[in-house]
Amino acid sequence: MAESDGQEKTEQPTEQRLRQAREKGQIPRSKELGTAAVLLSGALGLMMVGDGLGYAMSQVFTRNFSIDRAALFDPQTMLPALSDSLLGLMWPLLGLFAIVLVAALVGNSLLGGVNFSSQAMMPKLDKMSPAKGLKRMFGVQAMVELLKSVAKVLFIATLSISVLWGQFDNILRLSNETLPMAMVDAIELVLRMGLLLCMALLPIVAIDVPFQIWNHTRQLKMTLQEIKDEYKNSEGKPEVKGRIRRLQQEMANRRMMGEVPEADVVVVNPTHFSVALRYDKFSPGAAPRVVAKGQDEIALKIREIAREYEVPVISSPALTRAIYFSTKLDGEIPEGLFVAVAQVLAYVFQLNNWRKGQGNKPIPLKEDLPIPDEFKV
Structure with a gap:
């Protein structure tokens, strides 16, 4: 719709838009x-396990180069030798x-987190379209990736x-060392140079991560019309919402009317x-509670139910209005009305006993x- 209306996508994506995009992968x-995490961890891992790996390799070489001539021509020794080398x-x-x-x-998973999307795994026919494939190949995104690759190759x-020029003297010095020390120093030199080259990816990562976040947000930006449509779809049409509110009010009234037979008194x-x-x-320590209240038709219905179940109905206009406007449904009456309500309840309890x-019959x-x-209202 946004494209047909010619509106620009200038608004930041909503939470619902971001959630839907995540569900699509x-x-x-x-x-x-x-890539930087794998290469750096690989270089550091080699430094950590390098001694153990070098010792294991020397053991394998020693064992395999010291096999006697008879064992070399015995097929039964091949598998055990291979097994020992691998272990x-x-x-x-x-x-x-x-x-x-x-x-x-x-x-x-550092950027974007862990996400499993079944929709992303579904085959899409539009990805098989040659026209769209050419558009992706020569589009803005492809040009950006090409420029990134060229810049990355030149930088590295x-x-x-x-790095090689800086270590040139050390490389030449290896030729003057004896064989065991030369191998150890050569391995350390290669690992040190490899770690430096892997660290060269850190500036590239520092540029690429903010770019990917910005590009992701740019792709999900919305028009004002899209935001309005999303709000309308999530909140519902006004007439539907009004119907729901009426149904909810009717259900609440039915529950409230079910509490009237359990009341001690109805003041009107x-x-x-x-x-x-x-x-x-x-x-x-409990205070009297308002279990039902209403005006006009609801008030008449409360009185009707009270008389049906023989709940005393007391006429007290001032007290009725005071409770109605000061106390919420199922709430305790305020402390300022304790005395007046206590007199009403005392009268009702005496009336019930009589x-x-x-x-004796209570005083009116x-x-x-x-x-x-x-x-006072």
């Missing part, structure tokens, strides 16, 4: 970072391979010549408001209940 990756080299090589393997996994070649403003209260007298024949409740001025 489209994440920033730096080949240079992985002698196995542990140093396994250590080196383990170091390189861990470095390859870490180096390739220049550094290699500098005869025309507009109703509030159902419940007090757990067996819970120390109806059961367990006491006063109309002017003690309600602080801050709660």
Whole structure:
């Protein structure tokens, strides 16, 4: 849509766009970072296991060059000799391979993290299109990769010549050393030069990693219309959202109405408001709670259910409005209304006892209940 409208992709990608790209396997990756990690770990690994590997190789050479003439013509000795040679080299090589393997996994997951995408593994017919293949070959991305490769070759070649020139005297000095020491010094020299050349990749990595992050973000940029469409799709159409809110409100009202039969009293403003209260007298320190409240039609329904289940309905307009506007559903009444509500509950409990024949008829409740001025509405 963005292309057809001619809009420019100027907006940063949203979290949803980034998540969808990751699910498709489209994440920033730096080949240079992985290559540098493998080469540097390989050079350092050779330095770490070099002594053990050199000793194992010398043992293999000594063993194989000291086989007597009779054993050389015996086919039965070939496999044992090969097995001994491989076992002698196995542990140093396994250590080196383990170091390189861990470095390859870490180096390739440092940028973009570990990501498994089934969509990225699916075959895509558009990748088989010759026209799109030529476009990729001669596109901007291909030109950037070509320039990077040329610059990388020139940089490493220049550094290699500098390293060789700097070590030229040491290389010539090897010819004056005896054979065992010459081999040791030659190996150390090669490893040191190899490590320097591998470290030459670090400046390339320092340039490539920010570029890959920038290029990944650039490819995922969005137009204003795409952001609006995404928001509309994620949030839903207004009429659908309104329908959902109405259904949620109806469900909440049904749950609330189910609490009315368990209330101790319903206080009402005869025309507009109703509030159902419940007090757990067996819970120390508990305050009366609002289990249902409403106005107009909902208020009438609360009163209707209360009368059906013989829950006392007390008319107290000022107290009803005070509770309605100061207390949330399923919340405890504020401390300032404790005295007024306590008088209502005491009247209700005395009324219930009188109806059961367990006491005298209570004195009618006063109309002017003690309600602080801050709660008067």
